Amino acid sequence: MFAGRRIVLGVTGGVAAYKAAYLARRFIELDAEVRTVMTPAAEQFIGAATFAALTGTNPVTDLFGGTDVSPHTTLAAWADLIVVAPTTAATLSKLAHGESSNALTATVLATRAPVVVAPAMHTEMWEHPATRENVAIIERFGYTVIPPESGALAGGDHGVGRLADPEMIVAVVDGILGTGDLEGEVVLVTAGGTRESIDPVRYIGNRSSGKMGNAVARSAVDRGARVILVSAGTAPSDLGGIQFVPVESAADMAEAAWTHAPQCTIAVMTAAVADFRPKEPRSDKLRRAEGLPDIDLEPTPDVLKGVHESDPRPYLVGFAAEVGSLDTAVDKAKRKGVDLLVANDVAIEGSGFGSDNNQVAMVTPLGDVEHLPLMPKADVATAIWDRVVEARRSTPRT
């Protein structure tokens, strides 16, 4: 349900803090990555070790003294969503007034992610005009408030104020994170420029960095897909939700891609694969004294062709790094048997290899060509997925 999604669970100091442990476990079971942040009062009710054991990461309990000099902004930026459960009246008040005096409230103040607040307190506190006002304020911020239920409260009392059922909290979080439009898809992405050995020191390579493939992979995860990234480039700085398979040569890439392709529903081939490789790479270093070497070349495997032939065949997106006119791109889309070809002129200033931006045209084998402006690779990735999702809506899945 939450594959690749990053949830920050905020825990405050109420008796319902023990239910936060159950919530953490549920989010993990549902494939989310979970980090926790606790107020000092929360630690009076439940140990940080419980959350460390459940989530695999130590909770943030203090703004100071840890290895991260700014744990609140790190967590705030990492989160796809923050859920504070239980939320005491004190924390509710701090959130309403933008206080950042502890790690939890500072994290909420620093985030741009959606915030879900599940209060738990005594009936009188919940019904007090100050709390009513605080709830109204945070709702105006856009926070989602899950009202407490009626039931047993601390100290043997009974009434409205018990933390909402954790399964209800999970359902609300699911509704906000949303089922991405790539939910259920398994996506293969090839990325980077392959390296073909000449000798143990030298190789034939190209200028591809792997950034475009990394952006395509990240965007797919964010839209709910499971992603296998077979890359000869630099690994993404954020591997959340991505199965990263590092490779070096075209042959390695072919082996990895062909192994995974039959399980994948969509393949996006961003890699710049060398078309030729030295026929007999040397096991020892070529010496200058030996004079000019003769390096016989042979063709490399066509990774895309092998993916095209896999059974069942994934929906196939090819890339074409061209120089100058994109006239040949429609022919290439037909020849390669792709469903969509993303063509880019790598000679354009500030676009293509190594750059953070790309200027592409979306080309279909039917001859439709759509030119897009120069934009960040993350936006190109979004544009690609928008078109893939649209195309797959109008044609049944393979």
Ligand code: CTP
């Ligand atoms: N590709 C691949 N394996 C290869 C060569 C290319 O998977 N050995 C993929 C690329 O990742 C890209 C698409 O095929 O998605 C087109 O690559 P390109 O180099 O433009 O195609 P070529 O057929 O090699 O065409 P050209 O004649 O322009 O070199």
